[in-house]
Amino acid sequence: MKKKLIIDVDAGVDDAVAIMIALSMPDVEVLGITCCNGNTSVENVLKNVLRVLKICNRLDIPVYRGCSKPLVARTIHASDYFGTDGFGDVPDPHAPSLDLVQKKKAEQAIIDFVNENPGEVMLVSTAPLTNLAVTVQLDPTLSKKLKALFIMGGNTESRGNTTMCGEFNFVADPEAAYIVLDRYTCPTYIATWEFTCRNSLPWKAQSPEFRDTNPLGCEFDLCDAYAMAAAVNADIDADINNFITESVEVAVTVELEGTYTRGMMVLDYMHKLKKEHTVFIMKKVDLEMFQEMLINAVK
Template identity: 60%
Template sequence: MKKLILDVDTGVDDAQAIMMALAAPDVEILGITCSHGNTTLDNACKNTLRVLKACNRLDIPVYRGCLEPLLGRKHHAGDFHGKDGLGDTPDPDAPGLELLQKEKAAKAIVQFVNQNPGEVTLVATAPLTNLALAVKLNPGFTKKLKALYIMGGNMESRGNTTVCGEFNFVADPEAAYIVLERYLCPTYIATWEFSCRNSLPWAFCDTWLKQGTDKSRFMEKIYAHTRKMVQTERYQKELVSGPGFNTCDTYATAAAIEDTLVTESEEVAVTVELDGTHTRGMMVLDYMGLLKKKHKVFIMKRVDLEKFKQLLINALK
């Protein structure tokens, strides 16, 4: 069994990623840690519990993490996923925050990894605040990580939040910088441009949501608001490769689940720009070797789209 920790800021995209991981037969989710990001921390926690309830998996422990970035001002995704992050489709019977673990997210991450050395893969689809705090608490634990998969950053300075910045990195640039400096385990990054270039046809999305299961009906309901947003002309123009169904967070999760999913990647040293009027939070790729960094990350370029589709289909069965 692959042992995963999911670090999320649960909006609709994280919900899709969580459900994909839950459906994988050879995956054990040790815990889910929540962060500020798409919505407020409390909403992210409530949404995570709600997704687990929809999948009948409230046995998985959920941990409250950081409610704000290390230094900068808060960024939320506005109404992109609805004010509550889950499509503004409230459930009167949703699980309450009393189900959260008493342990905090950063400490839980460290403990899971130390208890399972060399076995745990950490999948981060949120601002990286919890991960940065974890390595500050215990600098040595990252040596025991099997791998780190990140949805965030960009490889061509194309932004989706600022001119040159992707949301997760812009929401906490200092945390992203710390993680890319201090996590020296095998690291795989699904950037904004990568997810755009591997987007799927909207016809597939229709098929995906019409499976006639409780999970597909749940996803269709919570995704309706976001779908209207992403199908606007303005947003579709941002998608680098043209219109399509782009479920960003699931790419990093899918790659962590399926070893053969990524068909093309490149290995390069990276860092994060912390200054600059337009470039703060931008991921910088060091093709010239000027950073003198020994640790390099794998930047995903292409995936097997048929395998990716199947993972999405399985998530809603």
Template identity: 55%
Template sequence: MKKLLVDVDCGVDDAQAIMMALAMPDVQILGITCVQGNTSLENVCKNVLRILKVCKHLEIPVFRGATKALLEQTVSGGEFHGKDGLGDAPDPDAPGLDLVQKEGAVSAMIRIVNENPGEVSLVATAPLTNVALAVKLDSSFPKRLKGLYIMGGNTDSRGNITVCGEFNFAADPEAAYIVLNEFICPVYIATWEFVLRSKIPWEFCDGWLAQDTDKARFMKQIFKKIMESMKKVTDGQGFISCDSYAMAAAIDNTYIIETEQKAVTVELTGNCCRGMMVVDHLEILKKSHKVHILKKVDLERFKVLMMNALK
């Protein structure tokens, strides 16, 4: 079994990523940690429970994490994913927050990894606040991880929330800086530019949502509101599920075709560049640890994983 921890701010693409992992018979999610990002922490927790309910996996523990960035909330995600993070789709039978664990997210991360040393991959599809706090509380935390899979950052200074910053990094630049500079386990990053290059046709999305299952009906409901916004982001040229690209890398080794190994860091100052991921092509930083930046993946395999998520 592939053991995962998943750290989310539970927008619609986080939901898609979680459902992708839950559909894999050889994947075990040991816990889902929540952090503010696409929406408030309370909404994130509610959204995760809604996803687990429709997938019939409410036994998976859900943990509350950080309510704000390490220093300040530098940018807001707005309402791209709706006010509640899941497209403002009504759900009168949503599970209650009493199902959220009493243990905090960061403590749970450290405990679960310590109980399974070298076996757990952490998939981080949100601002990296929880992940940064984990390494600050336990400096050995990264050494015990099997790998870290991040959706975030950028390679060509193309922003999606600031001029040069991708949202997950720009929402907590200090956290992203800590993670990229202190995690020495294998790190894989699906950047904003990468997901834009990895679009799949909208015709696929139509068939994906047309499946006759409760999961597909749930996805169609939460995805409806943001589809037009996404078409504007991609100029109508295709469908992207940002967080699912990082999840696919964690759960299916055949999906990754090519990566670029580079030292990276995060810019913390500047009027335009705060939160931007910096790629050290000239090796000026003299860092021995390099991350794997996704460059090319098997999109046909990705489609299969996406389809299976809603079966």
């Protein structure tokens, strides 16, 4: 039986790669792709997802419009990283029409897919967690019917990439991240910012001269793709994941009030939260397997 996925994105180049990995796996069925404000506006995210699906000849996969702004936080985008449109501002005169976007809202689509396939659906989020937070508020029983949740976001050592202590997806909507980590009690796996930095891949095509003069530019980090790689290689029933070679299991939450730490993920090694639900924080993965998956995704 194929693994059933819902993918929640704010595409984003690395979101695009994550989608392509899922589409390249013969034992994976992508039920739908939900879109959220994040790297760029939700309008651009919808366009970018449709562009990816067109290139992959998979415009049959339904795409859904989600939240256009955070629950409470000020809206931020990653225009300095992925360009104003999320795809490096590369023109695409033949991009698919937004008329292809489904009329149903993303949150309702997630609820319907899960209710139609109870215990079978894995949800992969590579975006701010706004859509997921709204979804669980609409259906508080959703988490009990999900097979697993995979997230790219958060951090483990206060090392930020947007604020001093915060990773982009969590900083973009801290309240949503807090709600998701509090109310989703299904098996949960998180690829954090520091983890992805430590598991970067080399730019093999670079010349020796470039590597010698640019020692910090010899690796690339497709953050969102790690969460997807973990999802498509997961055997949740058998508690096996050939991709993840080392992880730590711990209860987590998100700081909402700190001046410098708002949006930072907090790991409760001292058991102060008294939470029954713990998550798996990825530490190491099979990089050879990851590289092979990336190659297959773009063939």
